[in-house]
Amino acid sequence: MSVADRKAREKEALRALILKGAKKLFLEKGIEQTTIRNIADEIDYSVGTVYVYFKDKNAILHDLHSIGFQELGSYFKDLFKIEDPMERLQKMGFIYIKFALENQEMYDLMFNVKAPMEFLESSNNEDWNEGVVTFGHVKKTIEECIDKGHFKGHNMEPLSFMIWSLVHGMCCLEIRQRTKGVKFTNPDTILYDGYNEYLKIIDKL
Amino acid sequence: MSVADRKAREKEALRALILKGAKKLFLEKGIEQTTIRNIADEIDYSVGTVYVYFKDKNAILHDLHSIGFQELGSYFKDLFKIEDPMERLQKMGFIYIKFALENQEMYDLMFNVKAPMEFLESSNNEDWNEGVVTFGHVKKTIEECIDKGHFKGHNMEPLSFMIWSLVHGMCCLEIRQRTKGVKFTNPDTILYDGYNEYLKIIDKL
DNA sequence: TTATAAAAATGAACATTGTTCAAAAAAAAT
DNA sequence: ATTTTTTTTGAACAATGTTCATTTTTATAA
Structure with missing residues (x-):
């Protein structure tokens, strides 16, 4: 397991975390009512991070x-x-x-x-x-x-x-x-x- | 025809004008891409006026x-x-x-x-x-x-x-x-x- | 261990949105 | 001509998606 491998796994994990948080909020308050800031807050990351993982x-x-x-x-x-x-x-x-x-x-x-x-x-x-x-x-x-x-x-x-x-x-x-x-x-x-x-x-x- | 009547007609006309402008823009560029400011511009009225006629x-x-x-x-x-x-x-x-x-x-x-x-x-x-x-x-x-x-x-x-x-x-x-x-x-x-x-x-x- | 380089995370800043509302302008009534 | 009422205005606000120079963290090298 190289460092690069672990990093790749971590990246994938954070990506999944963002999606998980997004889905939770979507189900809670609807897609249109969910903002990027909401998602970032939900998973305790900043808005900017979300944009690192999603275009x-x-x-x-x-x-x-x-x-x-x-x-x-x-x-x-x-x-x-x-x-x-x-x-x-x-x-x-x-x-x-x-x-x-x-x-x-x-x-x-x-x-x-x-x-x-x-x-x-x-x-x-x-x-x-x-x-x-x-x-x-x-x-x-x-x-x-x-x-x-x-x-x-x-x-x-x-x-x-x-x-x-x-x-x-x-x-x-x-x-x-x-x-x-x-x-x-x-x-x-x-x-x-x-x-x-x-x-x-x-x-x- | 009282003044009140004429005013009522004018109100109705402006209401219709707003809807007409809105529809034109909707067909041109889509509903989601049309803003209240767009509609106001289209009919040469201010944003505020639109809100007088529509909640x-x-x-x-x-x-x-x-x-x-x-x-x-x-x-x-x-x-x-x-x-x-x-x-x-x-x-x-x-x-x-x-x-x-x-x-x-x-x-x-x-x-x-x-x-x-x-x-x-x-x-x-x-x-x-x-x-x-x-x-x-x-x-x-x-x-x-x-x-x-x-x-x-x-x-x-x-x-x-x-x-x-x-x-x-x-x-x-x-x-x-x-x-x-x-x-x-x-x-x-x-x-x-x-x-x-x-x-x-x-x-x- | 320390210094340097690379990667990851940040959040202030921007443009745009829907919306409000005190003020100005226009029209009507006196 | 003056006052009152109605209509219109657009600056201002909060919230949104998005960007990006800066900071923080991590990995590598000496």
Whole structure:
């Protein structure tokens, strides 16, 4: 173990500490209400240090958005043990909603907040890897469904996109407060009620 | 015409002028990049004046979000001439997408930006009228579809919510840049391709 | 151990933001 | 012409993201 190695580890640790502090504050008081100064205070470092480890706020938000995808991944983990692709598809949407509702701020960061995408653009990164991988799971599952004779007459990719959008749209309306004040009969269960309507439909396809 | 009347008209006119200037700048450089000072400059008034006519920035954003719903209403106008509810439902989604793509910044303000909802909360307004009315159009159409024997075994409200979410989700992913960098086969048409998959499905219901 | 070089951390300073409010200017009423 | 009311103003404030010369800490060499 050289000194350089230890330093590299320490750098990585502080980087992680900053992200941890940022995430804590995000969950406590929201992304927009969290400032760099807040984050620095939280971990007992100065503002300047934060900027040594991250180019700007977008960079922090991007890294945190990646962590969000890791967390979604751990929600998804057991899914791939399910052999039947139709059953897997059904559970996938359910778990997706569960993740979104249990991690609203993170979900928002992953799929709504502009910063992570702006970071990608600013670093000349063409692809959105996190998105590619996650959407890949949907596509793969749908493909298996089609192979088994389901979704006759449908195209894999647009169908996958539509189903992703369906679930995302519900989460999005909920998280961005567009379901409040719309006078649903059962506001508390509307996401799962809506999802059930979708389940009824694909049951026949 | 009393002096008070004229003054009232002038007040209303200046209010409208501020909103017009704000909208122009929003479309030019985005909502987040537009400052109150920008708006004041645009219409040759001082910052202070803007605050005489609007409580804060959220109030401007809320009023502009309402204007967005008026504009969506004019897109929807001809829809209600369509007798067949299934045909109307199909066209409604299509027009909804068209509106979203042609007015991305306004759509974002209407359905994603938090400010308009924060304004509602701060003014103790329980209901989101614009949302209630627009969602009402979907519900009414679905209800007519059910009355005509479609969507057997489905519940009107959750089904309406699911369909709204489906279309909204696609628009949302597009506008918030989550379709870029995901390597679609046909990125330019993915929204309409996705919508077509939905059309194929409800065709059978 | 001490002196020197490299790395890491700092926080004052800057430009920009939303917002306020006493003062000035303009308009209306007397 | 004078007073009162309404409207407009922009300097000032606190808070934000960001920068960077300076200081502090750590590693290396003598």
